[in-house]
Amino acid sequence: METAAVKRKRAEQEDSDNINGDELNDAAGDIDLSLLEAIEKSRPAVETLDLKTLKKLVLSFERRLKENIEARLKYPDQPDKFADCEVDLHDDLQKLRVLAGGSELYPDLVALNAVPSLLGLLSHDNIDIAIEVVNLLQDLTDEDVMDDDNPEPVIVLVDALIENNVLELLVQNLQRLSESDPDEVAAIYNTLATIENLIEVKPAVAELVCEKTKLLRWLLAKIRVKEFDSNKQYASEILAILLQNSTVNQKKVGQMNGVDVVLQAVAMYKSRDPKTGDEEEMVENLFDCLCCLLMPLENKERFVKAEGVELMIIIMKQKKSAYGSAIRALDFAMTKYPPACERFVDVLGLKSAFAAFMGKIPVNKKEKRERYREEMEERIISLIASLFGGIFRGSRRERLLSKFVENEFEKIDRLIELYVRYADRVKAETARLDQLKFDDLEIDDDERYNRKLESGLYTLQLIAVILGHLWCSEHSQVRARIEQLLKLQKLSKQDVKDILQEYHDNIGDLDGPDEKESAQGRIQRFISAL
Known part of the structure; x- marks a missing residue:
């Protein structure tokens, strides 16, 4: 109801602007060209982005925020009473996005104590206000604003954001966003982008966000959904970023049944190829996640119990685009883990492995053939070395050795x-x-x-x-x-x-x-x- 009131008010303003614009167009034919030039000159010049401008923007924002809080407290059940100041607050948040063009002012933004006020709006009752804060944060932390020669201003801002619980607030807001509203779908994407930006600036955020929030649970739920969309793709990418180089996160996702969730997600492509380039990228992200998860020993065990070895062999036999990724996952699973090697032999994986070893590798036309074949060659050599290292004796060892004797x-x-x-x-x-x-x-x-x-x-x-x-x-x-x-x-x-x-x-x-x-x-x- 509140959002509708704000949107209705904005629509009334836009209608008024359109009427005024139409009247101006009708009158333009009667206005002398010199008069138009005079009007153009009389328009205020765009302000230079400096400390003075920053202070003016922050002061205006704080004033609008105060007015909004007071109006909501005074008229809690009458949205129309605070619709105007809500629109004004939204507009001031949009104006702050200009700061992305002056990252050298970030320490001043922090010094003006604007960060707590901004982040507090992530839990605002009006979802549109929260969305605009997400958009602002995404702009302010975008990789393009980072000056490689002087990254300190951005680091100062990111530190302040983290100290003021940006991770918890972002994820809490993420959980209330709807997949049915286009603006909220865009906000989901921008939330994930902001988290990625924070990790880029401070790699420790990758473990911090998993420790302090329920982001991992949200990501796993998202990649479990059958339908493909851009946010599912981004969720798979963020999950891969969180898992790479972090044993803590790898183990945590394993404990959350994450190995099984990722296997279910890749199983959708065991007998079909992705339909688009974006979907293909998502599948690669999912396999990146799987390979990262297969680093800790306990997750290798979960992989075997969840019949991951069997699934990878099925994917190899189907010879779809995920063929190479399946070999890579098996290589990770069998490295220094004999039970996976034994299962591989038991479920007749040797035939598929040695077909690849002999060069019978299906090549997707989109792939750079030579480099792809070379990568698969290296993976299959590693896989066979792991088999020898994991199977020491008995009939399985004999079956492995016999492959080198057959066919002369x-x-x-x-x-x-x-x-x-x-x-x-x-x-x-x-x-x-x-x-x-x-x-x-x-x-x-x-x-x-x-x-x-x-x-x-x-x-x-x-x-x-x-x-x-x-x-x-x-x-x-x-x-x-x-x-x-x-x-x-x-x-x-x-x-x-x-x-x-x-x-x-x-x-x-x-x-x-x-x-x-x-x-x-x-x-x-x-x-x-x-």
């Missing part, structure tokens, strides 16, 4: 082919880095190693690990084939041992000293066996 050892042929290709890349990058050193360009050992990893060394190391597993199987024909192919390529087992030794020496202790020692022990056994 074609998988070993492919493995050596890949080894040679990635070894050549690493060799070329090593030569380039040696030239840099020759040219007296400083590059330390860590940077040198990282650049080699980026050029393909990591994938080459995984191929060497797979060769180590195959050699240690003590299958005489497998060993003979590996030696024969290495010799044909003018390589030797020593080359493989050198790659394994470099891998061994650079294993970190991110998972703890015990895990590091165990991993190095496995690699050392390969080196000794070769």
Whole structure:
């Protein structure tokens, strides 16, 4: 009722403006051109955005806010009585948006104590007022206002917003916005944009907003909805941002049944492709969320229990656009988690995996084919290395090894082919880095190693690990084939041992000293066996 009254009042004003405009147009024909020029000159000049202008805008806003509070208290049941001042308050909020063009004034805005007053309006009874505050906050925190050479003014504003509970107020307002009203739908988008802006300025906000608000619950509910819209896409993007680089958030979403929710969301695309580019981007966001969630061990367990392995294999078999994303998710799920590897073998995933390994990868025409195939190649090599690392004995191990024997050892042929290709890349990058050193360009050992990893060394190391597993199987024909192919390529087992030794020496202790020692022990056994 209140909103309707305000909108009715604004409509009356717009009608009045239109009438005046029409009258002016009718009279224009009778007015001398010089008179029009005089009128134009008499118009007030646009004010320069400076401290004086800021103070004037804030003072006007505070006055309108006070009038609105007093009117609502005086006439709580008579919306028409405070409709005028509500329109004025809305207009003053719109005027404040000009401050986005002068971020250097943000500390002054904070010093004038305007932030608490603005944020208080996020819970205003008139949803239009709250929406206008959201629009203002989105403008003030937009990435375009940040001066890379002097980010401090924006940081000052963001700090003040956070200190005054902007996160809680934004999410509370988000929960009351409707999906049926176009203005409120836009406000949902702008709310998410504001939260993203705050995270961009202060990365710690990513965990803070999940700790202090119910945003995660709202996001999960949004991506659960079957119908696609722009806000569902944005919700998936914000969720991915919150999950990346935050183990705390990953575990929290897992505890909220988030793994199952994300699996249900991607399951909608197991046998169909997204209809638009925006929908395709949303699916990629959902898989980003899934891969982030699969970092903590407990979420890998939830993934297996929710039949995530089976779903990813179905997606691979359907050969739709999510094919590559399914391989990526499986790679995350099976890394250092034997139960996922065992389930993969039990539900007949080896056939699909080795078809991809042999290069039978469906390529979406929209993809950059070469880069896409290369990425899938690296993922499937990682996946197979994880299978070997997660399945140590028994019939599952035999089924995995048998894949390299069938069809006259074609998988070993492919493995050596890949080894040679990635070894050549690493060799070329090593030569380039040696030239840099020759040219007296400083590059330390860590940077040198990282650049080699980026050029393909990591994938080459995984191929060497797979060769180590195959050699240690003590299958005489497998060993003979590996030696024969290495010799044909003018390589030797020593080359493989050198790659394994470099891998061994650079294993970190991110998972703890015990895990590091165990991993190095496995690699050392390969080196000794070769």
